[in-house]
Amino acid sequence: MTVSEANKDIVRRYQEIYNRNQLEDLHEVLDPNWTTNGWPEVMPQTFEAAKELYQMLLASWPDLEYLTLDLIAEGDKVVQHWKARGTFKGEIFGLQPTGEVTEADGISIFRIAGGKIVEHVAFADDLGFWTQLGVEFPEFMSAVQHKSS
Numbered sequence: 001m002t003v004s005e006a007n008k009d010i011v012r013r014y015q016e017i018y019n020r021n022q023l024e025d026l027h028e029v030l031d032p033n034w035t036t037n038g039w040p041e042v043m044p045q046t047f048e049a050a051k052e053l054y055q056m057l058l059a060s061w062p063d064l065e066y067l068t069l070d071l072i073a074e075g076d077k078v079v080q081h082w083k084a085r086g087t088f089k090g091e092i093f094g095l096q097p098t099g100e101v102t103e104a105d106g107i108s109i110f111r112i113a114g115g116k117i118v119e120h121v122a123f124a125d126d127l128g129f130w131t132q133l134g135v136e137f138p139e140f141m142s143a144v145q146h147k148s149s
Contacts, residue, residue, distance in 0.1 A: 004073035007112040011071065011078045014110075014117060019065050021058065023051040031116040038122040060097065061086030069105075078110045084124075088133060095133060104129035 001009075014029045016022075026047050036045060043049050057064055064086035072079045085103045106124030110117050 004075065004078075006115075007076065007078050007110075008071050008073045010112055010115065010117060011080055011110050012068070015066050015068060015080075015082075018054060021054070023047075023054060026050055029117055031114070031118045034116070034118050034120065036120040036122065038120065038124075056092070060088060060090040060092040061102070062089055063087050076112050078112065080108045080110065082106055082108060098133060100132070102129060102132045 010029050014026075017025050017029065030047070030050075032047075034045065039045065039049075039053065043053070064084065067083045067085065068080055069083055070079075070081040083103055083105050085101060087099065087101050088097045089099060090097055104125050105128075106122055108123075109119075109121045111119035
């Protein structure tokens with residue numbers, strides 16, 4: 001198996017851990033010092049924070065699933081084109097659930113070292129996602145600055 005294929009398998013496992021809500025297994029694929037640009041800057045980048053954030057999302061979208069549309073790898077980088085889909089069934093940030101299925105597309109770039117994800121850079125269609133909920137782009141989302149590291 002090539003390095004690129006092995007790295008794609010790490011990203012596949014990462015996505016599987018989230019989709020199956022097996023977050024206790026994040027240590028298998030994430031380096032303890034990994035970084036991401038997809039979280040509010042005030043949130044620590046720890047395994048426990050990752051679990052809390054995902055549980056908050058599942059409380060609002062209990063059937064949340066991330067689908068991999070494309071997975072491309074070269075060297076230590078893996079690029080994932082994904083679609084998140086779920087039914088909005090629980091209140092979040094004061095927004096009342098609609099019962100509608102919502103979707104968001106995005107791109108994630110992972111850097112792999114030593115068999116683990118050490119860096120995650122994500123870009124998502126946040127505007128399209130929140131528009132599906134029937135609201136203007138929430139001000140609180142400005143805290144999530146999708147910027148490269």
